[in-house]
Amino acid sequence: MPDSWQLTNRDHKAAHHELLTLTASSDCSLRTVWLNPSDNQLSVAEMKIAEESFPSLAVHLPETAWDEREIHDMFGWIPTGHPDLRPLIRTPRWPETYLPLRKNQQTPRWLEVEPDLPALKVEGDGVTIMKVGPTHAGIIESGHFIFSLIGENILHLDAHLFQNHRGVEALLEDKTIDKVAPIVTRICAADTVSNQTNWASAVERLVGFTPAPGTVLQRIILLEAERILSHLNDLAQIPAGVGFQVAHQRALAMKESWQRSLELLYGHRFLFDTVHPGWTRSAPADLLLDSLANLHRQWVPWRQLVVGHHGFADRMSGVGRTTLAQIDRFGAQGVAARAAGKTFDARQSTAYYEGFFNGSVTRSAGDVQARFDVRLDEVEASLQIIESAAGQLEIESPTELEFLVPKDLSGRIVTFTESPHGLNSHDVTLVNGIVFRYHIRSATFRNWPLLAQAVADNAVADFPLINKSFELCYSCTDR
Amino acid sequence: MAKTIRSLQIRHVDAGSCNGCEQELTALTGRDYDIQSHGIDIVASPRHADSLIVTGPVTDTMALPLDRVWETIPRPKVKIAFGNCAIGTGVFQRAYASHGGLADSDIEIPGCPPHPETALRLLCEWMTSHRRSHHTYIS
Incomplete structure (x- = not known):
């Protein structure tokens, strides 16, 4: 008999809600947070872990299969009924008793064995x-x-995966609020603004602070500037996967030019350290518009080159297909999901974006071509969003509001943004101004299992191409 | 006879980076920096390489594969720490699964991530100084 934990979560999935986080904490709690995209309401389901185990959700909600394996590795609690409980992150080098996210753990002495896991x-x-x-x-x-x-x-x-596992979530624990941003910024270079914004919003909402309209505009601009940067990188890599060097090199040059604009505008080529609790780095509207015009001049002929190339289209279409049914089953997110017809884009559920976001870009084929095309259209949509936000900057006063964080700030909150890779959520618990638990769930974590499905039946020589079309970063999955 | 360095053929290993260093390494191969025109290239096999670029703070899972790649590169060879994490000054040094960077690099390229201009300048300066002084660089 399924228990109430399983039934509640299954109901959310059946109602097409999006799973933001499934978080275990060292206080023996297990919590899911679901977003209902039709009314933007969040629902929380919670259970207490007893006798070191909990009922697994994985059979009915495959998107939780990796979360539960991670919880097993990090806390040692057993998801009862899980179909594949091989280690996900821990390797044979970890001492058996080492459970990094339980409190009071000493850094282990790694065992002198190979890190490989059974395949x-x-x-x-x-x-x-x-x-x-x-x-x-x-x-x-x-x-x-x-x-x-x-x-x-x-x-x-x-x-x-998880070769790049550093132990970021444990590192964040016991940090004071001022020490968090430099770490969160560097979880992943491709989704850094998204991660920074999640942390800044978490603190601001726990304080009960509403950022000034000018600050919100600057954050929208930064989030979209990051999307353009990441999409340009991915759009450069996909032609490389089929040996289309001209398109590859010209897209890299376009990306370089965009990075130089970002360095000029914000002082960093990847926008590290730009969004903080209470304030945001700002750029003047006229320089922003110049940068957009500069990129647009390179973009139009490049788009014509790649869209008009039949050989390139032949190599992309029908390769690495995913169906909408698979997308829904795995709870996939972002470009990969929208390329197969899923309409969800977290920007539609983010209050920031009201009046700026004009609907998601979708395709139906779910192949490499569709993922390439979604990115093409999303770059153009992002250019428009930045243009209209920059236009409003002149109206909004640039002054920052005074932001004071109480020394004993406590509470728990889930924040999310649409990163270049999709829905990116943080579950943050603060106790007396110190991080008690920090859980990061990136879109790529949800999409890796889908990639394995997408490559089945394809020629192995096409794996690099299919992999590049998903462009799943490792660092925010591995953490 | 002591060998002097005229070019660098680099094998890259990511040992826990955030992908920022990788993107800047890729930028170095693009037309704006064009490292090949300076005699530097990224090669596909450690057996084709005379140097190793490491990014990231060296995660425990990557420590052995990293050693193995280094052993496979024929001597003489140089080890390059690319970015603050690999140098040992990044934000992830004290994370539990991080070994805290490289202990024995020959060249350090600082930055988070390093600016491609800085990286290119430091690599070229290193090659120039080793060409002029006829130093050996056997590790």
Whole structure:
């Protein structure tokens, strides 16, 4: 018999709510927060863990399968009924008793063994196993992929991530409020503004502070500037996946030019340290508009080049397909989800964006081409959002409001934004001005299991192309 | 006979970076910085390399694979710490699964992430000084 924890969460999923976070805390609590996209209301479900275990949600809610494996690794609590409880983050090098997110843990002495975990492989006549990573032949992040192949085609991919696991959530614990932003900023270079905004909003909302309209405009501009930067990077990498070097190099040059604008406007090529609780780095409207015009001049001919290239279109269409049913089943997010027809974009549920966000960009094919095309249109939409926000900057006074954080600030809050990769949520608990628990759930964490589905039945030589079209960053998944 | 350095053929290993250093390394290969025109390139195999660029604070899971790549690079060779995390001055040094950067790098390129201009300048300066002084750089 399913218990109330399972039933409540299943009901949310059945009602097409979006799972923001599933968070375990060292006080033996387990909590999900769901967003209802039709009225933007959040619902919380909670349970207390007893006897070191809890009923698993994974069979009915596959998007929680990795969360529960993570909880098992970090706290040692067992999700009863979980179909695949292999370690996700911990490796054979971790001492068995080391449970990093339980309180009062000493940094362990790592065991002198290999870090590799057992892989899920297909066995049978004609099946070849191909291992790739964790180090790679190009400039990319570390990940370990175990392919089961039949001939040229992928039967199954077992992705072993978390090679880049630093222990960010534990590092954030016991930090005072002023020490958090420099760490949160550096969780992931591609989604840094999104992470910074989540932290800033968390503190501001716990204080009961509403940022000035000018500050909100600057945050919208920063979030969209980051989306453009990240999408330009991904749009540059996809042509590289098929050897279309001209499109690759010209897009990289366009990205470089955008980074130089960001450095001029905000003092950092990736927008690190720009959004803080109570204040935000600002840029003057005229310089912003100049930067937009400069990018637009390069963008229009580049878009014509890639859209008009039939050979490129042939290499992208029908490759790495995902269906809307898979997207819904795995709770996938962001570009990958919208490319298969899911309409959700967290900006529609963010109060900041009222009057600026004009609906999500979608496609239906769910292939590499669709993911490429969604990014093309999203870049143009972001350019428009920045233009209209910059236009309003002149009307809004730039003054920051006085922001004071009480020394004993306490409370728990979930904040979220649409990062370049999709729905990005933080679950923050402060006790007397100190972080008690900080949980980060990025969109890429939700999308990695979907990538494994998307590559099945495709030629193994197309894996880099499909992988680039998802462009799932490792660092905000691995943390 | 002591060898002098005329070019750098670099293998890259990410040991826990945030992807900022990777993006700036990629920028170095683009037309604006064009590291190949300075005799520097990123190569696909450690056996083709004479140097290793490491990004990130060296996570425990990447520590052994990183050592293995270093061992595979033929001598003489140099180890380059790219960015504050790899140098040991980043924000993740004290995270439990971080080894706190490289202990034995030959070249340090600071920044979070390093600016491509800085990286290119430091790499070129290093090559120039080693060419002029005829130092050995055997590790």
